[in-house]
Amino acid sequence: MNKTNSIPNSYVEAKRLIQEAKKDDQLVLFVGAGVSINSGMPSWKDAVEQIGNLLGISEIDNSDYLKIPQYYYNSHGKQAYNSLMRKIFKDGIKLPVSDIHRKILRFNPRTIITTNYDDLIERASEEHGEIRQTISQDIDIPYRKYNKELIKMHGDFIHDNFVLKEEDYLNYSNNFKLIENYIKSIIGSKVLLFIGYSFNDPDLKQIFNWVKNIVGEDMRISYLINADSEYDENEEQYYKKLGIQIIYASRLNQNSNVSTNISNNLNNVLDYLLGSSNNLDLVDNIYTELKEYDEFAYLTIKYLNNILSKYSLYISNNLFLCANPDNRRL
Incomplete structure (x- = not known):
């Protein structure tokens, strides 16, 4: 990564x-x-191309990303469509949790909202001893009881309510009324960081449309990591007017060019955003995570180490606080 003085103010x-x-x-x-590509999941573009190939469509414009799945559904019916989507998105296959998923948890967010169908964030949370409730259908909203939550705003394969084809997007407000309203309330009151999205993703267009409608003078700015394209000043200014600042991986790259490896680009930007400027930041971060357990009567070393391991620290069997620079599994 480039020197600090070359990073835009x-x-x-x-x-x-x-x-x-x-x-x-x-x-x-x-x-x-984009967050799950390194774990073996397809990008939006790759998934649509796989469907298009089966329909004999070789040239696909990004405006067709919702139409192609709809074409397949219309031609072959629900059963064949669901079966193909489960295959393409590797439903039932235990994919590896990546460093990107682990770094996402280091932001210690109370709420994570995902348009992905996989279970990688859930498993990353379990890996770190974190209790995070999954919400993937409207009926889950009234039963929220944990401090931390994962909102799967486009459903999942478990409940057979995944959003992918054009019809799903058109009917979204009817099928996910409570989830949509809940997310809109979050958009208007929190700082948002978008990770793993491409500007061609219909998911992003749907969310940005909500942002655009909710934006007001007092709304906090949102941030989006661009990990797959070069810096574009016109693009930057366009999204700035929507209240969204783009953080280009290419502008943090030593060669000022974006790598073709999206996962590497995401890792670089996440490392930059998570980087602590001093030891007080580190202490504050650990303290913030431990506050979640302040009502517990006791806490085992295992759960403490699940938190400390995120900061390359651990408590030894003789109760010493030790460095774990290689982040070994304990």
Whole structure:
């Protein structure tokens, strides 16, 4: 990564504001398909191309991303469609949790909202001993009881309510009334960080449409990590008017060019945003995470180490606080 003095001032300030929101429990993460690519999941583009190939469609414009799945559904029916989507999105296959998923949890967000269908965030949470409730259908909203939540705003395969084809997007407000209203209330009151989205994703267009309608003078700015394209000033200004600051991986890259490896780009930006400027930041971050357990009568070393491991620390069997620079499993 480049030297600090070559990083745009707006990115330095974005990092400060994101870390401040993190500390104040005001940060909400939106997680898209790019986060799971390194674990073996397809991007939106790859998934649609696979469907298009089966329909004999070789050239696909990004405006067709919702139409292609709809074409397949219309031609082959619900059973064949559901079966193919489960295959393409690797339903039932235990994919590996990546460093990106682990770094997402280091932001310690109370709320994570994802348009993905996989269970990688759930498993990353379990790996770190974190209790995070999953909400993937309207009926889950009244039964929220845990401090931390994962909102699967586009459903999942477990409940057979996944949103993918054009018809699903058109009927979204009817099928996910409570979830939509809940997310809109979050958009208007929190700092948002979008991770793993491409500007071609219909998911992003849907969410940005909500942001655009809710934006007001007092709304906090949102942030989006662009990990798959070069810096574009016109694009930057366009989204700035929507209240969204883009953080381009290419502008944090030593060669000022974006890598073709989206996962590497995401990792680089997340490392930058999570980087602590001093030891007080580290202590504050650990303290914020431990506050979740302040009503517990006791806490075992295992759960303490699940938290400390995120910061390359651990408590030994003889109760010493030790460094764990290689982040070994304990």
